[in-house]
Ligand SMILES: [Zn+2]
């Protein structure tokens with residue numbers, strides 16, 4: 063990371079602490095971070111346009127290859143079942159789990175496909191220098207899809223599902239599985255190849271900055287706010303859209319904490335049925351056994367799959383509870399003048415933001431098993447009533463983490479400094 067002390071060429075507002083920062087001249091491979099909260103403001107990716115185009119088009123191609131062939135197959139006492147990747151969603155649809163089917167198909171196929179197609183199209187236009195205002199709107203939409211793509215989480219779900227039934231039946235992967243693995247790798251490469259600062263520059267240039275803007279000073283104190291998407295400085299009053307990317311401006315306001323609280327409360331309430339009700343029902347040689355999340359973890363541990371049991375325990379129990387508690391605590395401290403430096407809180411906020419999606423593993427495990435394990439009375443799996451509230455907890459807490467405004471933590475710090483100075 064490059065320090066920001068070199069002569070600033072362009073000013074940005076840190077989206078996590080509202081400090082106005084002058085961006086240094088960056089060479090390919092270098093990055094710039096906020097000197098106050100260490101948030102990465104820019105990462106200069108070498109040959110970003112070519113890289114994104116190559117990875118995104120290859121990823122789209124792999125996704126197409128992953129669709130038609132066998133994804134996984136299952137055999138028990140001569141009864142065979144094969145599924146394609148999309149059947150993990152369509153079988154839920156037949157089990158009358160419409161919402162869950164929608165979540166699965168959007169997270170693993172539709173959103174990644176739209177993201178890749180959108181990114182390819184935008185970068186193609188950038189490469190041919192044919193950009194217009196419509197491409198800017200499309201770029202905003204595409205960037206918003208990013209946290210909701212969960213193909214990588216799904217892949218871990220596949221491995222967990224396989225280890226759950228490997229001892230009872232023969233499981234094999236088909237060509238679509240391997241294509242899907244390559245697709246996930248290429249999708250991740252596409253995401254890391256995007257240089258968002260360059261992207262917005264290519265789409266909208268560098269509009270003129272508000273007058274008298276000073277680096278190293280809080281934006282709020284200068285009557286400025288930062289765009290949450292492209293970090294461009296915008297006058298806090300009289301301008302409701304970013305002149306660079308067109309995103310609606312959001313001023314840091316403690317009122318938003320109420321919304322986060324409401325989401326957290328809903329998540330906490332739904333977590334009870336998610337834990338108490340069975341997430342899936344297993345029929346084995348005619349006998350039906352309902353299984354809760356905790357029951358599933360204990361079963362895995364007893365049957366010798368201890369590492370998998372630990373993964374599910376962390377993803378389904380530790381992460382959701384830790385997230386509810388951490389966000390609740392952050393909402394509480396953001397309202398108060400505090401003596402603690404916000405460093406620890408901001409780190410906690412970033413972790414909460416980053417890990418939330420991994421709780422979806424169990425949802426995908428149920429989707430995969432319910433699609434694949436269909437051998438009538440010999441062995442079959444169907445989703446239980448607990449899986450929908452569980453998926454809702456994961457999604458609601460993800461939205462709560464996005465709603466939470468980290469800038470409030472730094473405002474709380476300022477208040478406490480002011481109170482101390484007055485005293
Ligand atoms: Zn910062």
Ligand SMILES: [Zn+2]
Nearest residue numbers: 289292304307
């Ligand atoms: Zn913007």
